[in-house]
Amino acid sequence: MTEATATRSRPTRPTQPTIHYRVAMPQPASHVFEVTLHLDGWQAPTLDLKMPVWTPGSYLVREYARQIQRFSAHNPITGEPLGSCKLAKNHWQVTTAGVTAVTVRYEVFAHELTVRTNHLDATHGYFNGAALFFYLPGWEQAAIAVEIVPPYPEWQVATSLPTLKGDRRTFVAQNFDTLADSPFEIGTxxxxxxxxxxxxxxxxxxxxxxxxxxxxxxxxxxxxxxxxxxxxxxxxxxxxxxxxxxxxxxxxxxxxxxxxxxxxxxxxxxxxxxxxxxxxxxxxFFHLWNVKRLRPKELETFDYDQENYTTSLWFCEGTTSYYDTLMLLRAGILEPKGFLASLSKDISRLQSIPGRWVQPLSEASFDAWIKLYRRDANSDNSQVSYYLKGELVSLLLDLRIRDRNPDRSLDDVLRLLWQRFGQGEIGYTEPQLREAIAEIAGEDVSRIS
Ligand SMILES: [Zn+2]
Missing domain, CATH: 1.10.390.10 (Neutral Protease Domain 2)
Known part of the structure; x- marks a missing residue:
């Protein structure tokens, strides 16, 4: 077989497009980010663009697409506009037959100062990737360059992404997950x-x-x-x-x-x-291990299009809440008395919530999307926070393990899970989580009452 035939017989795989975002904010007091997406090496007749509906770590559908305005697309070589339409609330499709380069422009209104949204005013710009950028279905693993154009020369950029060599205003994310996981702060x-x-x-x-x-x-x-x-x-x-x-x-x-x-x-x-x-x-900071790298199977790969259900948020959030106080004790910031006072406050808080008799922790985790972040008059009667109860279940697990095994603690469960799943970023299932706890505890703790 000649080389030429071998090449012909191989299935043709489109080459990866170059994805470049430019984020400008020429009038920051207007709270509007001006975003330009430039694609090169595009080979398909249509281009699909989707805006995430949520951001990992905050388990609520937030409909980031509702802040998008003035969407347009054109061919950067001829300057001609390209047709586009919306197929769903967060899904745009651009007609790209016969073009290899595409420019898409849109604006994002950014006037919500929380850690999971965007905020732009005369003093600074802050954004989360999931709330500002589209992902390209099928090309989520392609690298993305982000160029920041500050309104004033004295505005600096802080982000965990590395810069593109020789350009301190352009940053590179190895894929969309990394971009969505790297907030930007721009200002003085x-x-x-x-x-x-x-x-x-x-x-x-x-x-x-x-x-x-x-x-x-x-x-x-x-x-x-x-x-x-x-x-x-x-x-x-x-x-x-x-x-x-x-x-x-x-x-x-x-x-x-x-x-x-x-x-x-x-x-x-x-x-x-x-x-x-x-x-x-x-x-x-604890989360950089527990939930970012050591995470439930259901959060191993993110679906930005809809809710991602898991029964293990009690461990991701509750165990992290237990350790956030314990770590202050170990760091010498908190005295034992202060640590116990903090636990005591949380125990009283849990005991005052009738919903703890109604909603199990696994259900609280699963229904985070419709309950924890959407409290109403009946919430205390029907639900319990997986942060609060998860923290106290972690305390009980720690005490039980220490009681039965003088040289072991909940730390060993975390270390075992880290070695088994976290380091390699392999998602754990609920039975695997239970098994790891039982392995360290030396007993099945799932039925203890
Ligand atoms: Zn947390």
Whole structure:
């Protein structure tokens, strides 16, 4: 067989298109991001573009497409417009027969200051990939370049994505998941760099408040060390903390190599409030293992088009909540008395919720999409937070394991799961999670009452 015949007999596979996004914000006070998608090497008669309906870590369909306006497409070589239509609430289709390069323009209204949405005003720009960019079905694994065009030369960019060589305004995500997992902060934020275990860490702070950045960094370093000790090192090259100081906001969203935090700007001097903030830091940081790399099978690959159901959020969130306080104790930030006071408060809180007799934890996890984030007058009677109950079930598991096995604890369950599933990013099933707990506990704990 000659080489030419061999080539002909191979099925033709289209070459990967080059995907380049440009994000401009020429009038930041208008709260509108101007996004341009440029594709090269396109080979199909139609181009499908889909906007995620949710972002990983926040289990609610948020319909990000509702903020899109002025969608248009054209051929960048001839300048001629290309036809397009909408096939669903978050699905656009562009006619691309006979063209290899495509330019798509659209605007995204960004006026919601939370960790899982976009915010643009005269002082800064912040966005989440899932709330700003389309994915191309079939090409989710293609690399994506993102060029940021700030409105003023003094605005800087903070993100965990690496820059394209020689261009400090263009960043590269190896695939769409990575882009959706890498928020951007653009502006004149305070920027601090520090090392922990020889790895570079950054802290970007937007807004003014009563925090002492040096104290915050010192405490954060202790938290990072305590968590790294549990899991045996830090599984990233660089990590970024993005902090928004807001009026009364509160929230955190975990990512693989960064986290976004939103906290009241005057919540750093009062010891109790400051402790709550450090718990938030410890919580989001803990997630870089538990849920970002060590995750349930159902979250192994994300479906951005709809709800992703799992019964294990109690472990992803509840166990992380248990450790966010425990880590402050181990880091020497919290005294034993303070740790016990915090547990005591949470036990009282759980006992005051009648819904704990109605909704099991697995159901609370599964129905997060329609219940936890959509509270109403009946919520306390019919449901229980998988954060709160999951935290206290983790406490009970830890106590039970320690009681029966003096040299073991819940730490060993996490380490076993990390080695078995997390390091290789293999999703675990609910029976596998149960098995790992039983293996360390030396008994089947699923039926203990
Ligand atoms: Zn969490």
């Amino acid at each position: 934020h305070g920027h601090y760099a520090f090392q922990v275990l020889d790895k570079p860490h950054e802290l970007a702070i937007w807004g003014q408040g009563n925090l002492d950045p040096q104290r915050l960094i010192a405490d954060t370093q202790k938290i990072i060390q305590a968590e790294a000790q549990l899991f045996g090192g830090l599984p990233y090259d660089r990590y970024l903390f993005l902090l928004h100081l807001s009026g009364s906001g509160y929230g955190g969203l975990e990512h693989k190599n960064s986290c976004s935090l939103n906290y009241p700007r005057f919540g750093f001097r009062d010891p109790e409030k400051y402790q709550r903030f450090l718990q938030l830091v410890a919580h989001e």
